[in-house]
Amino acid sequence: MNFSSSQPFYYYLTVTVIGCVFMTAFNVTADQTEASSWSGQSLAEFTADDPNGVDWEVVNDGVMGGLSKGNFTISDEGILNFSGTLSLENNGGFTSIRSEGIDRNLSKDLGILLKARGDGRTYTIRLESSSTFRGMPISFSGDFTPEAGKWQQIKIPFSDLKGGWRGMSLPDKEFDPSVVRKMGLLIGDKVTGPFNLEVEYIRTYGKGQGKLTERKTEVPDEKKATEAKSNTGSIIDLVASDERFSTLKAALDAAKLTTFFQWDNKKTVFAPTNDAFARLPKGTVESLLKPENKDRLVQVLTYHVHPGDLNLAAALGSRNVETVEKSPIKVAFRDGAVKVNDATLLEADIGAIDGKIHVIDSVLLPKPKEANLLTTAQGAGSFKTLLAAAEAAGLAPALTGKDPLTVFAPTDEAFAALPEGTVESLLKKENRKQLIELLTTHVVSGKVSAGDALNAKAAKSLSGSELEFAINNGLFTVNGSVIRSAGIDGGNGVIHVIDSVIGFANKASDCGSCSESDKAPSLKNTSVGNQSAADVIAAAIEKGVPLYNSGKITECAELYESAILSLSEMESLDGKAREALGKVAEAGKQYDDNRRAWFYRHALDETMRLMSHSRG
Numbered sequence: 001m002n003f004s005s006s007q008p009f010y011y012y013l014t015v016t017v018i019g020c021v022f023m024t025a026f027n028v029t030a031d032q033t034e035a036s037s038w039s040g041q042s043l044a045e046f047t048a049d050d051p052n053g054v055d056w057e058v059v060n061d062g063v064m065g066g067l068s069k070g071n072f073t074i075s076d077e078g079i080l081n082f083s084g085t086l087s088l089e090n091n092g093g094f095t096s097i098r099s100e101g102i103d104r105n106l107s108k109d110l111g112i113l114l115k116a117r118g119d120g121r122t123y124t125i126r127l128e129s130s131s132t133f134r135g136m137p138i139s140f141s142g143d144f145t146p147e148a149g150k151w152q153q154i155k156i157p158f159s160d161l162k163g164g165w166r167g168m169s170l171p172d173k174e175f176d177p178s179v180v181r182k183m184g185l186l187i188g189d190k191v192t193g194p195f196n197l198e199v200e201y202i203r204t205y206g207k208g209q210g211k212l213t214e215r216k217t218e219v220p221d222e223k224k225a226t227e228a229k230s231n232t233g234s235i236i237d238l239v240a241s242d243e244r245f246s247t248l249k250a251a252l253d254a255a256k257l258t259t260f261f262q263w264d265n266k267k268t269v270f271a272p273t274n275d276a277f278a279r280l281p282k283g284t285v286e287s288l289l290k291p292e293n294k295d296r297l298v299q300v301l302t303y304h305v306h307p308g309d310l311n312l313a314a315a316l317g318s319r320n321v322e323t324v325e326k327s328p329i330k331v332a333f334r335d336g337a338v339k340v341n342d343a344t345l346l347e348a349d350i351g352a353i354d355g356k357i358h359v360i361d362s363v364l365l366p367k368p369k370e371a372n373l374l375t376t377a378q379g380a381g382s383f384k385t386l387l388a389a390a391e392a393a394g395l396a397p398a399l400t401g402k403d404p405l406t407v408f409a410p411t412d413e414a415f416a417a418l419p420e421g422t423v424e425s426l427l428k429k430e431n432r433k434q435l436i437e438l439l440t441t442h443v444v445s446g447k448v449s450a451g452d453a454l455n456a457k458a459a460k461s462l463s464g465s466e467l468e469f470a471i472n473n474g475l476f477t478v479n480g481s482v483i484r485s486a487g488i489d490g491g492n493g494v495i496h497v498i499d500s501v502i503g504f505a506n507k508a509s510d511c512g513s514c515s516e517s518d519k520a521p522s523l524k525n526t527s528v529g530n531q532s533a534a535d536v537i538a539a540a541i542e543k544g545v546p547l548y549n550s551g552k553i554t555e556c557a558e559l560y561e562s563a564i565l566s567l568s569e570m571e572s573l574d575g576k577a578r579e580a581l582g583k584v585a586e587a588g589k590q591y592d593d594n595r596r597a598w599f600y601r602h603a604l605d606e607t608m609r610l611m612s613h614s615r616g
Contacts, residue, residue, distance in 0.1 A: 040109055040113060040203050040204040040205040040206055041106070041109065041203065041204050042201065042202075042203050043104065043112075043183060043202040043203060043204065044080075044099070044183075044201065044202045045078060045201050046074050046078045046079065046080045046199070046200070046201065047078035048078075050078075054099045054100050054102060055099070055100045056072060056097050056098065056099055056100070057097065057098055057100075058070050058071060058072065058095070058096070058097055059095070059096050059097070059098055060094075060095045060096075060336070061087075061092035061093060061094050061095060066087060066089065066090050066092015066093060066094070067087040067089045067090055067092050068084070068085065068086050068087045068092050068093065068094060068095040069084045069085050069087075069095065070082065070083070070084035070095030070096065070097065070187070071083060071084050072097050078200065079198050079199070079200055080198065080199040080200075081196070081197070081198050082097055082185055082187075082195075082196075082197045082198075082199070083194070083195060083196040083197070084194070084195060085192075085193065085194050085195070086187060086188075086189075086191065086192055086193060086194075086195060087192055088190065088192055093188055093190055094186055094187065094188035095186070095187060095188075096126070096184050096185060096186035096187070096188075097184055097185050097186075098126075098182060098183075098184035099182055099183045099184060100182075101181055101182060102180065102181060102182060102183065103179075103180075103181065104180040105177075105178050105179070105180075106158075106177040106178070106180055106204050107177050107178040108206060109158070109177065109204035109205060109206035110157060110158060110204075110205055110206035111155055111156050111157035111158045111159075111160070111204065111205055111206070112125055112127075112142065112155070112156040112158075112202065112203075112204060112205075113153060113154070113155055113156075113202075113203045113204060113205040114144075114153075114154050114156075114199055114200075114201065114202045114203065115151060115152070115153050115154070115199065115200040115201050116144070116146045116151070116152060116154055116197060116198060116199045116200070117146060117149065117150060117151045117152070117197075117198045118145070118146030118147070118148060118196070118197050118198070119148050119149075119195060119196050119197070120145070120146075120147065120148035121145070121187065121189055121191060121195050121197075122143050122144070122145045122187075122189040123143070123144055123145070123146075123185060123186065123187050123189075123197055124141045124142065124143050124144075124185070124186040124187070124188065125141065125142050125144065125156055125183070125184075125185060125202075126139045126140065126141045126182075126183065126184045126185070126186055127139070127140050127161065127175065127180055127182070127183050127184075128140070128180070128181045128182040128183075129175055129176040129177070129178075129179050129180055129181065130176045130179040130181075131163065131173045131174065131175070131176065133165045133168075133170060133173070136165060136347060136348070136349070136350075137181065137182070138163045138164065138165050138170060138173050139163070139164055139165065139184075140161040140162065140163050140164075140173075140175040141161060141162055141164060141186070142156040142157075142160050142161045142162070144156055146197070151200070155205060158175055158177055161175045163175065183202065185197065185199070233352060233353065234352055234353055234354050235267065235269055235352045235354055235355055235357060236252075236258060237352075238350065238352055238357060239252070239269075239271065239357070243274075244273045244274060244359070245271055245273065245274070246274055247272075247274045247277040247278075247285065248271055248272060248273075248274075248277070250289070251277075251285075251288065251289065251297060251300075251301060252301060254288075254289045254294070254297060255294060255297045255298045255301055256294075257298065257301055257302075265307070265354070266307075266308050266309040266354060266355045267305055267306065267307060267308065267309075267324075267354060267355040268305070268306040268308060268309060268310040268315075268355050268356045268357075268358065269304060269305055269306075269355070269356070269357050269358070270304045270305075270306075270329070270340050270343075270358050270360050270364065271304065271357050271358065271359050271360065272304070272343070272360055272361070272362065272363045272364075273346070273359060273360075273361065275361065276343070276360065276361050276362050276363050277363055279361075279362060279363075280363055281545055281548060282545065283545045283546065284545070284548075287545070287546050288300065292381075296551055299325055299366055299551075300363070300364070300365060300366065302323065302324040302325040303323050303324075303325040303327060303329070303364050303365075303366040304323070304364055305323060305324040305325075306321050306322060306323055306324070307322065307323075307324055308355075309355045309356055310355075310356060311348075311349050311356060312331075312338070312345070312348040312349055312358065315331040315358070316331055316332065316333065316338070318331070319331060319332055325366055327366045327367065329341050329364060340358070340360050340364065341364055342362065343360040343361055343362035343363075343364060344360065344361045344362070345358060345359070345360055346359040346360060346361050347359035365551070366551075367551070371489075371490060371491040372399060372400045372490060372491045372492045372493075373399040373400070373405060373407060373490035373491070373492060373493045373495065374387075374396060374399035374400045375400075375491075376488065376489075376490040376491065376495060377399070377407075377409065377490070377495065380488075382411045382412055382413075382497075383409055383410075383411065383412065384412055385410075385412045385415040385416075385423060386409055386410060386411075386412075386415070386439075388427070389415075389423075389426065389427065389435060389439060390439060392427050392432070392435065393432060393435045393436045393439055394432075394436075395436065395439055395440070399492075399493075400492070401492065402492065403445070403492075404445075404446050404447045404492055404493050404494075405443055405444070405445060405446070405447075405492070405493040405494075406443065406444040406445075406446060406447055406448040406493060406494045406495075406496065407442060407443050407490075407493060407494070407495050407496070408442045408443070408444075408467070408478050408481070408483070408496050408498050408502065409442065409495050409496065409497055409498065410442070410481070410498050410499075410500060410501045410502075411484075411497060411498075411499065413499075414481075414498065414499055414500045414501050415501060417500065417504075418501060418504055419504075422504075426438065436463075437463050438463075438501070438503065440461060440462035440463040441461045441462075441463040441465050441467075441502055441503065442461070442498075442501075442502055443461060443462045444459050444460070444461055444462070444467065445462065447493060447494045448494065449486075449487055449494065449558055449561075450476065450483065450486035450487055450496065450558050450559075450561060450562040450565070451558075451561055451562075451565060451585065451589070453469040453478070453496075454469055454470075454471070454476070454565055456469065457469055457470070467479055467502075471565070471566055471569040474533075474536065474566055474569070474570060475566070476562050476565070476566055478496070478498060478502065479502045479503070480500075480502075481498040481499060481500045481501070481502050482498065482499045482500070483496050483497065483498055483562065484497045484498065484499050484543075485497040485543055485547075485555070485559055486555070486558040486559050486561075486562040487554055487555045487556075487557065487558015487559060487561070487562075488547070488552060488554075488555035488558075489552060489553075489554040489555055494558075495555075533567060533570065533607075533611060534608055534611055536563060536566065536567075537563060537567075537604045537607060537608050538608075540559055540560055540562075540563035540604060541601070541604060541605075543559055544556045544559045544560055544597070544601065547559065548597060553593045553594050553597055554593045556597045557588075557593050557596040557597040557600060560597060560600035560601055560603075560604060561585055561588060561596075561600055563600075563604060564581050564584055564585045564588075564600055564603060564604065565581075565582075565585050567581045567607065568581035568582040568585060581603075581607070584599075584600070584603045585600075587599070588600050588603075
């Protein structure tokens with residue numbers, strides 16, 4: 001009991017004597033006395049000698065991308081000052097301070113009692129008890145609005161506390177006062193600007209007339225395990241039952257991995273939400289779900305799985321987390337949030353009988369498996385004739401060797417367009433020398449990008465013949481053959497796809513009899529303004545998207561660069577526009593493949609937008 005200087009000692013003596021008389025008269029037991037005289041307990045006094053002193057931390061809305069800033073200080077007089085600025089930008093709108101973990105039994109109390117002086121704004125007291133949602137603690141909150149500049153005692157009954165999780169209201173969840181794990185103060189009143197709250201203490205109040213809740217006794221570990229197994233599903237069950245993961249479940253089904261998740265082995269899944277899949281470039285998901293891209297889909301999905309039960313603390317401790325795909329992922333606290341590679345962790349440690357689920361906001365894309373020119377060409381499916389010719393000429397081993405090569409690869413359609421009987425004649429043993437000369441004319445030593453080829457304008461092939469690179473009528477060509485797709489990374493080399501066999505090329509200017517579908521889109525302006533340039537940009541994006549989605553990021557970047565270089569050569573375009581596009585092509589070279597692809601893609605999109613605007 002605290003004695004006040006305004007009340008004499010005999011006052012308290014009188015109260016004590018009267019209390020003893022009443023106890024005797026009504027035969028009150030010691031336990032009953034404790035209950036009837038109960039007046040609350042201290043949670044935080046903010047003084048140096050506070051036996052319940054705890055450490056506090058600031059949690060701003062930066063964890064979700066917001067810009068609010070909060071801070072706290074504790075004065076020598078024992079006053080907590082919570083202040084800062086609230087911002088609603090970037091979907092923000094809160095800042096808070098939270099205590100470290102505590103363990104308090106408030107079951108004999110009726111509510112929170114705090115002494116505060118505010119600024120007229122509404123604040124929130126938050127408590128965490130034993131209740132969880134999706135494996136995460138629920139916050140039970142009660143609002144209070146202290147008058148500006150006036151110290152007040154404020155009561156917040158436990159019965160007024162409302163459960164919630166990440167902005168989601170959970171009215172069916174009940175606050176258990178017998179188990180309090182954390183406490184905190186928050187401002188989120190959706191009013192921008194500075195705030196200031198002073199708190200002298202945080203206590204509880206009650207007189208024993210409230211409902212008393214005893215702590216639940218701990219059950220043996222084996223019983224806990226049995227109960228957990230009966231109440232918690234497997235990872236695949238949780239994924240299937242949670243509407244946030246319907247795209248992930250569809251991908252698992254398409255990759256035939258659902259059975260893998262039904263095994264009893266422990267695993268940890270970094271699970272992208274439907275929104276995460278939706279943020280991939282347009283067409284990515286559809287492309288990954290195609291049967292022919294199953295291998296890439298399996299690689300992407302297994303990159304999200306750790307072979308073991310790994311909680312968030314352990315993942316942060318290890319930093320590099322092993323995956324089933326074999327490439328590690330990085331888990332670290334960065335920029336105010338937990339990052340998994342570049343994805344942001346939304347929810348952690350969702351428990352399942354066979355492991356853990358951590359929810360992330362982006363799909364993790366591993367680098368494609370190591371490949372070579374031979375396997376890359378085989379996987380493309382459009383170079384069967386070229387591969388058969390390389391095999392007949394004895395050149396196939398060179399496609400898997402260590403020496404880097406650049407192959408200008410004619411498609412099956414290109415070989416089919418040769419005069420009747422040409423391919424059959426070249427494949428005969430007596431014509432092997434001629435076949436080798438023809439094929440090696442399509443190969444250059446080293447890795448030569450589309451940009452390097454244009455800058456050099458010429459290169460010597462392995463046959464000794466000269467290859468000339470140019471922009472003809474807006475088309476990127478090599479000895480007259482149009483390069484339809486540039487920069488496909490083959491591991492030990494680069495593949496540029498061409499539309500005709502070198503030496504048999506039909507130049508675009510000679511294609512008067514071709515149908516419109518046979519012609520490549522021209523970058524030259526036509527009677528409908530910039531429509532031809534727009535067609536080329538659209539064609540580049542149409543081809544680039546599936547390349548990027550299948551993990552061929554370098555090829556995608558090369559393709560986009562080629563389109564931009566073509567645009568920069570168009571004499572019919574404004575001189576300043578051509579100069580700007582040339583600078584864009586050069587500037588993109590400083591980035592890694594992924595950023596380069598996106599840099600060029602944004603440039604193409606912006607060029608398309610400006611052309612549309614000029615036409616309008």
